[in-house]
């Protein structure tokens with residue numbers, strides 16, 4: 089079959105010579121340099137500027153269309169947006185990638201080098217933040233009126249360095265030299281109040297009125313990042329708030345010689361958007377997080393209301409027709425009492441009318457069942473920072489408790505459980521409960537997770553409001569995660585099923601019929617081989633480590649967390665090493681285990697696991713006895729742009745969380761889409777991936793959710809596994825020697841302790857044997873080249889369900905009730 093052209097009509101048709109001229113113009117006029125002097129960074133900026141001309145024209149038309157059509161819009165509130173790099177994505181979405189490539193070529197510049205100049209926009213931590221980025225890509229692509237709202241962090245997630253095997257956190261300065269995509273909008277600055285006290289007043293006709301006298305006011309300055317839909321027609325906006333002091337600095341104090349004091353308020357105000365997730369181990373850190381959350385919610389609500397009022401004046405009756413707000417986790421939950429405050433205190437609506445509006449506006453996505461991740465704030469902290477909001481939260485709770493009493497009369501236990509307030513030594517405000525109570529829809533992020541949300545986390549809420557709890561399985565944008573990051577595979581796919589799959593991922597299904605076709609298998613695996621070579625070069629560059637691209641590339645990339653069980657993989661790697669030392673002829677296909685992971689700066693054991701992986705890697709990689717079989721590469725500073733290199737090159741995808749703990753996962757989808765085979769537990773979206781690809785094309789192992797619960801109930805004893813399984817024992821004991829950390833015995837023993845003495849909460853030892861056995865199946869399958877190629881092709885072919893376009897369509901139908909609004913030519 090010959091290559092098919094895409095039906096995609098791109099908005100912009102610009103020739104190579106026009107693009108070239110535009111880049112040169114910006115090099116001269118925007119950057120003030122010229123072709124002879126420009127380095128790659130300057131070329132990058134000039135190329136961005138050339139692109140941005142198209143982007144901003146798209147943005148203008150989109151905003152005009154939305155304005156003229158007075159569209160209902162979804163407002164995606166998220167503390168994280170892990171956007172990654174934008175140039176290549178924007179070029180792809182405008183269909184200008186090849187044009188730019190050729191244009192720069194003629195200028196003697198390599199586009200791929202230029203792309204490497206772009207710092208990642210890493211305003212997020214993990215899955216939830218990258219999900220938000222995929223979702224706004226889909227929203228723009230599907231012509232849906234949408235705005236992303238978040239925080240314009242000065243520093244995103246830290247930059248990770250590895251020194252002596254250990255993680256070192258360095259500030260990430262993504263915009264030190266300017267960000268060519270963002271536009272500051274001083275005309276839309278908002279003010280946000282903090283601290284102070286509440287005055288109770290009695291208005292006419294005896295109505296009680298509350299007035300909040302804030303102690304502190306900060307400014308929110310909006311920065312807009314255009315979000316280009318595929319095809320380049322629709323360009324939405326991600327609006328991020330930067331905090332600024334409202335009163336520059338105190339001249340009087342300054343003149344009196346108090347140079348530092350005069351700027352204290354400044355500094356405090358500007359700290360709000362300084363970093364993502366300040367360490368919350370201190371009281372000040374906790375406060376700062378709460379302030380961050382309130383800051384961006386308050387700015388965003390004011391912005392939404394300003395826009396609404398421009399079209400509808402003071403008539404609130406259409407507000408819920410126009411506005412829906414999706415709360416990405418509980419971080420923005422404080423928006424609920426804030427909207428109540430605006431409606432009751434400012435707009436002077438009665439409580440019931442205000443509540444009716446509120447509960448039609450908000451919807452909430454839950455991303456985790458881990459109790460420690462369900463946010464709670466001390467009531468006294470809210471009282472200090474947001475005194476009026478605490479009153480409102482109490483009032484919401486009071487009325488809600490009455491409702492609970494109607495359903496379960498006199499049942500204090502259920503009341504205590506559902507209450508927004510947790511009583512105890514310290515009164516706490518449960519943001520999860522507040523989110524469920526204040527929203528009209530609540531969703532989990534994969535079938536099993538949503539089921540567990542209903543059964544275990546919020547069963548009473550489900551009984552009280554049947555239908556409110558629902559599921560929307562996560563998805564990923566195939567534009568970034570296949571078309572842009574894996575151009576060779578994309579082109580091969582185009583030849584078989586046409587070029588429209590980026591908009592309709594189910595079309596990949598058409599590849600399945602070539603799964604047994606020898607020629608196609610060869611082509612498919614050749615692409616994989618090329619991608620492995622690219623990654624091998626990156627490993628060489630980054631770690632000075634040579635890896636064999638004929639080895640199995642076994643990839644585990646995700647936040648470092650015990651529930652994700654990177655240490656299960658580590659135990660198995662150590663076991664393989666041991667088997668090879670004991671028997672140099674031990675029969676295994678060569679393997680390279682490749683990791684990417686950051687640990688939260690305050691999470692000691694996670695950092696210990698990173699250290700252990702690096703120490704074990706160092707030993708193995710320098711042990712010539714095993715190096716034709718085994719290597720381990722921990723690539724530092726895992727981020728979106730690194731993922732884009734690792735994912736296309738993976739043969740095996742490690743998705744080995746304890747069943748019931750990983751809400752969904754999205755890396756699992758990206759890897760399978762690029763033809764990696766999953767080794768996974770029956771957890772999160774792995775289950776749905778298995779349903780799609782079939783049992784023959786995935787390696788499932790380990791305890792199920794029910795088995796995990798049963799084992800825990802019966803009293804799990806990790807020592808039983810230690811004594812029963814000689815390999816487990818040997819490997820754990822090995823950690824206590826100085827074999828991997830010469831001169832420092834016991835440097836890795838905290839992992840052993842967590843697995844034995846601290847109870848192995850995540851059942852690593854219980855699943856070890858099944859995991860090790862699954863890995864033998866992987867090894868066997870890989871040696872059969874045709875079988876493996878077939879599996880890989882089927883994985884790619886069956887990933888249609890996991891496009892974020894499908895997730896967004898589910899949200900549109902189940903939650904948002906939103907209509908698309910294609911951009912007019914105007």
Ligand code: GFP
Nearest residue numbers: 151152154155235276324325395
């Ligand atoms: C503009 C437009 C709106 C559009 C938003 C976000 O509003 O219709 O929805 O931008 O794209 F008028 P401002 O925030 O610029 O006022």
Ligand code: GFP
Nearest residue numbers: 214215216455533750751752753
């Ligand atoms: C969380 C969950 C993941 C889920 C993502 C997106 O990720 O299972 O896929 O959210 O819904 F844990 P983190 O933000 O915690 O990495």
